[in-house]
Amino acid sequence: MIVDAILSPEFLNATLRATTPILFATLAAAVAAKCGIINMALEGIMLFSALFGVLFSAMFQSGILGLLATMVMGGLIGLLLAFFVLKLKTDEILAAIAINLIANGATILILLMLSGDRGVSSSVKSVPLPRISIPVIENIPYLGAVISNQNVLTYVSLIMVVVVHIFLYKMPLGLRIRAVGENKNAAESVGISSKKIQYIALVISGVLASMGGFFLSGGYMTYFTTGMTAGRGFIALAASFMGGNTPVGGFSVSLLFGASSALSNILQLGNWPYEIIQMLPYITTIIGLAIYSYVRMKKRQKLSDRG
Amino acid sequence: MKKIFALLLVVVMIFSMTACGQSGETKAEYNAALLLNGNLGDKSFFDSANQGLEKLKAELGADKFDFKVEQMGAKPEDEPKWEPTLLEYCDKKEYDVIIVGTWQMYDALAKASKEFPDQKFIFFDETFDFSSGEHKNIYNVLYKQNEVSFLVGAAAALMTTDGSLPMIDPSDSNIGFLGGMENPIINDFLVGYIQGAKEVNPDVKVKIAYVGDFWDSAKGKDLALTQYQSGGVDIGYNVAGAAGLGQIEAAADANKYAFGVDSDQAALLPEMAEFIPTSALKNVGNSIIRAIKLDLEGKLEYGVAESLGFSEGGVEIVKDAHYEKMVPEAIRTQLDELEQKIISGEIVVDTALGKSTEEIQAIKDSVQ
Secondary structure (H helix, E strand, O other): OHHHHHHOHHHHHHHHHHHHHHHHHHHHHHHHHHOOOOOOOHHHHHHHHHHHHHHHHHHHOOHHHHHHHHHHHHHHHHHHHHHHHHHOOOOHHHHHHHHHHHHHHHHHHHHHHHHOOOOEOOOOOOOOOOEEOOOOHHHOHHHHHHHOOEEHHHHHHHHHHHHHHHHHHHOHHHHHHHHHHHOHHHHHHOOOOHHHHHHHHHHHHHHHHHHHHHHHHHHHOOOOEOOOOOOHHHHHHHHHHHOOOOHHHHHHHHHHHHHHHHHHHHHOOOOOOHHHHHHHHHHHHHHHHHHHHHHHHHHHHHHHHHO | OHHHHHHHHHHHHHHHHHHHHOOOOOOOOEEEEEEEOOOOOOOOHHHHHHHHHHHHHHHHOOOOEEEEEEEOOOOOOOHHHHHHHHHHHHHHOOOOEEEEEOHHHHHHHHHHHHHOOOOEEEEEOOOOOOOOOOOOOEEEEEEOHHHHHHHHHHHHHHHOOOOOOOOOOOOOOEEEEEEOOOOHHHHHHHHHHHHHHHHHOOOOEEEEEEOOOOOOHHHHHHHHHHHHHHOOEEEEEEEOHHHHHHHHHHHHHHOOEEEEEOOOHHHHOHHHHHHOOOEEEEOHHHHHHHHHHHHHOOOOOOOEEEEEOOOOOOEEEOOOHHHHHHOOHHHHHHHHHHHHHHHHOOOOOOOOOOOOHHHHHHHHHOOO
8 A cells, every 4th residue: 555655646746745835945045045144034934924825815815916915925024034134133043033933923813813713714715826737747647647736836836946046046136145145245345235135135035935834824725724834944944954055956855855754644554653754754854965965075085086 | 102101001900990890799509600711702612611501500590500701812912811810700709619621721720729729610621630639629520532532433434334425435444543643642532533433343444644743734634635545544533633624624635524623623614514524522511510510419529530421421523414414314323322332331432541552552553
């Protein structure tokens, strides 16, 4: 049963679904890290976005408008973080912790005030984003079941990998972000306002994270439940670091993490101690990283031997 | 600005004083106060407690029994007033018994019970620790989740082989269980569920999954979807708090069934009601009626904890029109019979409380 389950298209389908929220947040972490700031507030931004995604989409009665409004809000939280860190000179970690803690309490409070329930937003009639089937591909036997019929945001997240990559490496603003992150003084010496760049990077980071949060309650699930981000923001932060803070590297690690999450879900069909199974995503990711760094180290050694 | 602020403060103080002064005079022979750390309308414990008291009042008559409900609110800004309100009610010495519940009221109750040793309390839905030897004035009522889960397990096992149901594949007899974490309470649900399922179908297989916490609803959904899509499960039972709501979404996605828990989840999620045959409930109202009746006879023992099952009316499954629509009559009759057997003592439902990990594992292994 377990082997069948792993070979079934549902496994890869579930992998992509589990990857999506983490991927958005990983990209958000990468953009912030490239400009030299650790955005640890991802978790809080996602949690706020998961709640407000439901509220906004219910308000506009449209998933797309709800998403756009949530992205604006995510950008504003990013801006708030930047204001704390850059203007008020708070420690970036402390400011982020503050945002995460506020998110925990405030989401419950707001949920209670607007829906009369502290656990679930089911009384708010929100509009989740639809799943779409892709013509032609949906008819290909195995591949169709994997790729087609995913949520719109899953496709968007994959596209965003390319977009963020191009943005960071092919566009002037991306170059500036990287320059500020590498060496602030050098960047300023050629007339780049490092603060302005960092403000922009954190706003972009907030927008990306908010898309991940929106997906949780408006795609993955169709309502908000308290604390539903469940540490995905922190996992994404780690995934981004493991992927060398590049969009493509972060994507690989998120995908690995998503695949091992889906695998651990399947393994629970067997009768093994679930505590061990639940460590699987983390263990796989660490082992994957260890192999990757080992291979890279070897390569470098070879190069330096030649030199 | 300052003046306006001061004026506001004065107004607030006057209002709160009059609010205190409003305390009703108690006329009946026996008076109860129900202090809710929340509001009525929760479709769960609080509503149930209130309905129980109303029922009792109607039964005994207002001159014999009366009660007052104080809704203290559940918002974060309300929390600081829970303890003072409780102490204030104790201080009035007007009530024969004060009823509070849930773990959030634990500390306040422990304090009040020490300060007012002559005041009697009923405490529901959380185990009170009597080991200190104090708190002889608290009656602690708990609910037998294993008994109600037994009935849910039986219902699941009966439904999963019933081909007349629209979303059932009768060829196999797999049922699902989604727990939050592996702990004694969740295991107690599981042990009852497994026993109930095996009672009606010895060959039943139970797919068991744990989310790892009580809030990751997306993971709960994925786990349940895996059970439905790859595990051959047609019907599941969620005992995972908010994370368990993921199972109901999964059921809606996969066109399968899921049983609710703790509140009538078919009423909580009306759009997904067609996937929720019934929910397992703790009947707080009944347990309070029972306690007060015993107290009126002078038979209620304080200073101990008591677990109520079907025979005391402490637990139930929702049996409304929705249940009758979703569950075939033959199955309903069988469930009623099983319930009667539990009440009569013919069936003794096993409990996970006090069992070792190996014993629990053996129970799980028996349905793989």
